[in-house]
Amino acid sequence: MRSKAGPGEEAAGQAPLTERGARTRERIxxxxxxxFEERGFLDTRVAHITRRAAVAYGSFYTYFPSKEAVFLEVADRLFQDMTEHALVPSEGPSPAACVRRANRAYYEAYRRNARMMAIIEQVATFNVEFQEMRRKHRAGAIGRLAEVIRRWQRAGLVGADLDAEMAARALAAMVDHSLYLWFVQGDDTPDTERLLDTLDALSIRALGLPA
Known part of the structure; x- marks a missing residue:
């Protein structure tokens, strides 16, 4: 499968798009x-996409070489929304407050993208290129969280004997899978605040942060 073009470029790697072309690409x-959210990946056809976008069938291939390519870009944007900042506690009055704010930001991002996340899990079982893209996004988010933990270690707020990267992986997996089970699998989960308060408490206690 061919790699997708960057924003503002044609799928074949040609010159930047005109303003009109960029608008058409965004509409697609x-x-x-x-x-994809309505039909799933396997049952979606290019014709379904072009009809929804109100563009000619052939126009699709001006911007994307395949259904897989447009899916990869949709997923890439979703992962940016999910992981660019949500796993990284921002500055705040205390590390515990930063953890709480980060968990809630990730919850909101997951809620926005829950329907597409279900499709993504489907595609991840068979598309190697997609799996690699997902790993890169996740690795970047975990790396940023690990650096925050190291900063807290240097400040004496987190034990120096804790493996920052493994802690980041474990905490991210706990939050991510909890929300996946709730939003995608439809688990019988308690109310939002109860769930988030529990995830907060587990994260804060695991790191040994003052509450």
Whole structure:
């Protein structure tokens, strides 16, 4: 499968798009996400996407070489929304407050993207290129969280004997899988605040942060 073009470039790697072309490309991307969410990846056809976007069938291939390519870009944008900042506690009155704010930011991002996350889990079982893209996004988010933990270790707030990277991986997996079971699998989960308060408490206690 060919790699996707960067924003503002044609799928074949040619010159940057015109303003009109960029708008058409964005319309195709928005339509593709809607159709993927409704039909799933396997049952979606390029014709479904072009009808939803109100563009000619052949126009799709001006911007994307395949259904897989447009899916990869939709997923890439989703992962940016999910992981660019949500796993990294921002500055705040205390590390514990930063953890709470980060968990809630990730919850909101997951809620926005829950329908697409279900499709992503489907595609991750068979598409190697997609798996690699997902790993890169996750590795970047975990790396940023690990650096925050190391900063807290240097400040004496987290024990120096804790493996920062493994702690980041474990905490991210706990939060991510809890939300996956709730939003995607439909588990019988208690109310939002109770769930988030529990995830907060487990994260803060695992790191040994003052509450």
């Amino acid at each position: 991307l928005r339509a593709a996400r809607e159709v």
